[in-house]
Amino acid sequence: MLISQYDDTYASFREQVRRFAKEKVAPFAAKVDDEARPPLEAYQASLDLGLPGLPFSEAFGGQEGDVFTQIITVEELARVCASTATTISTCWIMMLVQRFGTDAQKEMIIPPVVRGEHRSAWGLTEPKGGSDLMGVVTSAKRTETGWLLNGTKRFITNGGWADWYLIFARTEADKFGIFLVSKDDAGVSFGAPERKMGLRGSPTSDVILENCEIPLDRVIGDPAKGGDYIRAGLLASRLKYAAHGLGIAQGALDEAIAYTQQREQFGRPIADFQMIKGMVADMAMKVEAGRTMLMHAATLVVNQLPDAKKYASMAKVLCTDAAMSVATDAVQLHGGYGFLKDYPVERMLRDAKVTQIWEGTNQIQRLMIAKDVYKR
Missing domain, CATH: 1.10.540.10 (Acyl-CoA dehydrogenase/oxidase, N-terminal domain)
Incomplete structure (x- = not known):
C-alpha cells in the first residue's frame, strides 16, 4: 500500500x-x-x-x-x-x-x-562542469594526517555565507568522496559574490580550495562511495527544486489573478475579458499539472519504487518550465506595470529562469527521462 x-x-x-x-x-x-x-x-x-x-x-x-x-x-x-x-x-x-x-x-x-548557529552549503558544480557530475576535477589526496583538497567549486549557494561545506572531490581515478570543509579551514577562500539576474537574495560564490588539509575524520562514509551518496541525495533534492519552481509559478499566478481583478480598462476589470481568462486558465493548468506530478513523484520516492527517479525528473521539468511560463504570462498580464520592480512579478520572472538550469538542466532531465522510456 x-x-x-x-x-x-x-x-x-x-x-x-x-x-x-x-x-x-x-x-x-x-x-x-x-x-x-x-x-x-x-x-x-x-x-x-x-x-x-x-x-x-x-x-x-x-x-x-x-x-x-x-x-x-x-x-x-x-x-x-x-x-x-x-x-x-x-x-x-x-x-x-x-x-x-x-x-x-x-x-x-x-x-x-x-539551531541556526551554523549555515550549510554543498560544493558540486565546477568551472568546467555542471551536469557532468562525475567529471569533477577537484581532488582529495590522503596524507598521513588527513585529506588534502585542491580545486574550485562554482555557483555555490550560500558560498562565503555558510559555515560548513560538503565538498564532492575525486579520491581515485574513478572514485569520489564527500568531505566536510569549514569556512575557517586553512586553504579555503571565496570568490566575489556573483551578480545574478535573479535569486539576488541567495548568496552565491566560488569556493576555492588551495592545499586545504582537513582531518581524516572529515570524510563522509566511504571515501570511494561519494558518488553513490550524492546520487541518493540528488533524488530527494530534485523534488525540492521542483517545488521551488512550483512555488514561483503559484506566486506569479496569485499576483496575476489579483491584478487582473482590480485593473480596469474600458470600464470593467480586465479579468472579464475572454483572452485574459484564457491566459489565466492556461497558467492555472500548468501549475496544477506540475503539482500533481510532483506529489506523484514524491509518493514514489517515499515508497522507494523503481520509477521514482524518472518521475522526479519529470516533476523537475514540469514545475520549473511552469515557473518560467507562468511568470512570463503574469508579467504580460500586468502590462507596463509588470516591467517595474514595484510589482513582485518582475522579480518572480527573474527568479524563475535559474530553476530550469540548476540541479541538472531541463535538457539533461529530458535525456534522462527519454533514456528510461526507451529502456522500458
Missing part, C-alpha cells in the same frame, strides 16, 4: 507555512532582492517554526519532517520569496551527514544547523 500524501496533517502544515510566509517572509522579499543580501529577517523568524531543522532527527533537535513536508515548505516559501526558500532548504543538504556520517560528525554538524 502506498503512503498517501493527502491527509489533514499535511493540509494543516501547509496552512501554517503559508501563514508564516505571508507574515514573516513576503514583507522583506523585495528589499532582500533590491539589496542583494541574505534574507536575514525570514531566516531568523524561520527558527521559531524549526524550518532549518525540518528534516533532521528529533535526537538532534529536528522535526523529522518527511519528503512531503519539505516540498510543501519550499513551495510555500518560494511562492513569496524564492531566495528565502533557497536559503532555508540549503540547510537540509546536511541530511547526507545524518544518513552516511559518523555519530561524531552528526553531533558536530547537525544541532548547530538546526
Whole structure:
C-alpha cells in the first residue's frame, strides 16, 4: 500500500507555512532582492517554526519532517520569496551527514544547523562542469594526517555565507568522496559574490580550495562511495527544486489573478475579458499539472519504487518550465506595470529562469527521462 500524501496533517502544515510566509517572509522579499543580501529577517523568524531543522532527527533537535513536508515548505516559501526558500532548504543538504556520517560528525554538524548557529552549503558544480557530475576535477589526496583538497567549486549557494561545506572531490581515478570543509579551514577562500539576474537574495560564490588539509575524520562514509551518496541525495533534492519552481509559478499566478481583478480598462476589470481568462486558465493548468506530478513523484520516492527517479525528473521539468511560463504570462498580464520592480512579478520572472538550469538542466532531465522510456 502506498503512503498517501493527502491527509489533514499535511493540509494543516501547509496552512501554517503559508501563514508564516505571508507574515514573516513576503514583507522583506523585495528589499532582500533590491539589496542583494541574505534574507536575514525570514531566516531568523524561520527558527521559531524549526524550518532549518525540518528534516533532521528529533535526537538532534529536528522535526523529522518527511519528503512531503519539505516540498510543501519550499513551495510555500518560494511562492513569496524564492531566495528565502533557497536559503532555508540549503540547510537540509546536511541530511547526507545524518544518513552516511559518523555519530561524531552528526553531533558536530547537525544541532548547530538546526539551531541556526551554523549555515550549510554543498560544493558540486565546477568551472568546467555542471551536469557532468562525475567529471569533477577537484581532488582529495590522503596524507598521513588527513585529506588534502585542491580545486574550485562554482555557483555555490550560500558560498562565503555558510559555515560548513560538503565538498564532492575525486579520491581515485574513478572514485569520489564527500568531505566536510569549514569556512575557517586553512586553504579555503571565496570568490566575489556573483551578480545574478535573479535569486539576488541567495548568496552565491566560488569556493576555492588551495592545499586545504582537513582531518581524516572529515570524510563522509566511504571515501570511494561519494558518488553513490550524492546520487541518493540528488533524488530527494530534485523534488525540492521542483517545488521551488512550483512555488514561483503559484506566486506569479496569485499576483496575476489579483491584478487582473482590480485593473480596469474600458470600464470593467480586465479579468472579464475572454483572452485574459484564457491566459489565466492556461497558467492555472500548468501549475496544477506540475503539482500533481510532483506529489506523484514524491509518493514514489517515499515508497522507494523503481520509477521514482524518472518521475522526479519529470516533476523537475514540469514545475520549473511552469515557473518560467507562468511568470512570463503574469508579467504580460500586468502590462507596463509588470516591467517595474514595484510589482513582485518582475522579480518572480527573474527568479524563475535559474530553476530550469540548476540541479541538472531541463535538457539533461529530458535525456534522462527519454533514456528510461526507451529502456522500458
